Amino acid sequence: MRDASPAKAYALHVGVIALLFALNFVLPDYHQGLFARIMALAVFAMGYNLLFGYVGLLSLGHAMFFSAGLYGAGLTVHHLGWGVPEAFIAGVTCGALLALVIGLLALRTSGVAFMIVTMMFAQVFYLLILYFAAWTGGDQGLVVQQASRTLNLGGASLDLTDPTVRYMSALALFAVVLLITLTVVRSRFGRVLVAIRENEERTKMLGYDTVANKLAAVVASGAICAASGAAYALLFGYVGSSFAGVQYSILPLLWVLLGGAATTLGPLVGTLFMYYVTDITSGFTSAYLLIVGVALILLVLFFPKGILGSIRERWLGWLP
């Protein structure tokens, strides 16, 4: 097997986490804040990648899982006055439960139908947010007040709006999810998922319950995306329906395609790349989305498997 060197893979991932940790101390203020955002959203992309990259299920509705976490955390703080840890758990639970229900229904389909069904459910979720505007703030959204974004750990209280605390919190979430993803994809479960992607019929014939495995993947993916949403609400203080729109279902797909589907670090690379291309080019022209589009086309032409996917194919075969 080409991934016979787990030490190498784990070393790389720990190295990336260490690099991100060190960057906190050297990045200029603005970029420190941007990296915190990117890490939180890279978790969203990692959740998406688990389903898209490893199981081969292309969902066009993952914004609903992200926003289930966003609203699950944001609304419990806003309306019920919950603390940060409880709100975070509430967000992740909302995402996991939603994913379970959606999974049970959507997995009756596959391929294009799966895309359409997930997109329709996401649209329903989006319209529900608008419908219950009295609680959700509708299209305007809600602010999670700065005072309620404090994490009390024992005697210490951490202000999540402090740039360093925010960066480290985003990094902690990113690191945990990255290592979980790495472990999952290297596990027996992960290999079954890849087998389903490659040939579902054959996997079934070998005695695996593919539906149960796919459902587990949908729930894991939904929970990870919800963790990202919950963290976003608590770290950046805004909960709004635009995060539940179609755009936020397409974005993780783009980030993953760009970074490399079915690579554990691809989601981070893709998110980072897209964010910086947008941020830098928007300083020069209002047609920056055109530049982003051209960059994407070039990448598809020259790196059809995404940045890390192509690197793995050409040079580093052991890359997980």
Add this chain to the structure above:
Amino acid sequence: MADKNGFFDLSKTTLSRRTALKGIAAGAGLALAPGFVRYSQAQSSAPIKIGFQSHRTGIGAAYGRWYEKTSTAAVKAINDAGGISGRKVELVIEDDGTDPARGAEVVAKFAKQHKTDIVFGTLFSHVVIGSAPAAGENKIPYFVVSEGHHVASTKLNRYVFQPGITDVKSQIQSMAPWIAANAGKKVTQIFPDFAFGYDHRDYLPPALKAQGADVIAQIAIPPTESSFTKYFPQIPAETEVIYHVMVGPAVLTFVKELGEFYGSNRPQLFGFIDSLEAVDINSPGLEFLDGSHFWEGSPRYAQPDDSAAQKAYRAAVGIDDNGAAVGDPKDVSTAAHMFGCWETLYVVKKAMEDAGYKGPEDRAKLVEATEALKEFAEGTEHPQGPKTFNGKIHQCFGIQNISKVEGGKLKVVHKTKIEDGLYEPEGDYTTQAL
């Protein structure tokens, strides 16, 4: 099997802060884009930098373009007259894409990368609400021209101000006396089924009730709707006034279908010009609006009794008597709102001068000086009219215009009083820490 060379050694060595810094310095050094350069502190003679968060792209682009034109004109006028405390003013513009997430990033970029003194601009409520936390966390004053009630609701934070345009709750409330006295007592509301519509849904009925009139039906239209005929039978037959605030591209269809439904025998129509900002009132299909009335913050068409200040403002921004760009009659402005940019920049000037503002270290003083403002007299700095300012809720209150569509133009037929739009404050920002 760990690679003995290169990258992986990093994870195997003891990672002291110094080693990490050395290693990372190379990476950081690669990033020599202008954005990575740390900016030096502004000197007292250096320009005052105002970060302008603009809707250059996205759904708000028409507003963004005119907000930029107005702000650029105001900055030029301020600079020509000596700047703020003798320092020139410089606008630094970033596109927020009319997106709340990007809006927040842009505010952080202004605060931390461009090191602007304040952040200013932007209309769409969700962008303002999404950006407000970033302004509060960075402790950078954020002056918005949004007209939403969110600032005055005191749900944002102490760094967010709206001193240049009256909020929608006040606007709606001040329309009620005129509607009840002149248009009719039985009102049916048609509004889009999202937040902008909800402001009208919630604030109009009590305001009309106080004037002895009633809202007899409220028809919410889903934002995804593109045809409206099926909703019109819900309009009660005894309706005397239809109060409509549809927005977006569908408004032309809405008006056309309403015309087909009623023919020549229609109830009175009253609307908010937000529906038709940047849209020519003489566009095909809008003939049905002839004789109807609209709220306007500042009149689109030049009026016979325009003050000298209003004339000077229009000339400086570059709009002709029809409210379109000078030299391009098709480029209709967002006149009812964009005056707020002009006036806000003059409020910033006044507050900075009152505070003896020198640089970012004086931002708290600037907040307090803004909160201390009480009223703005009509004149060059406030061409739309006089205003009062409530420092506790960070919101100004001004006069509103009611205009009638006549011969393809909007003619102001009534100006409200400031008192018509005042309401009980819902909170007090000044109790929040700076």
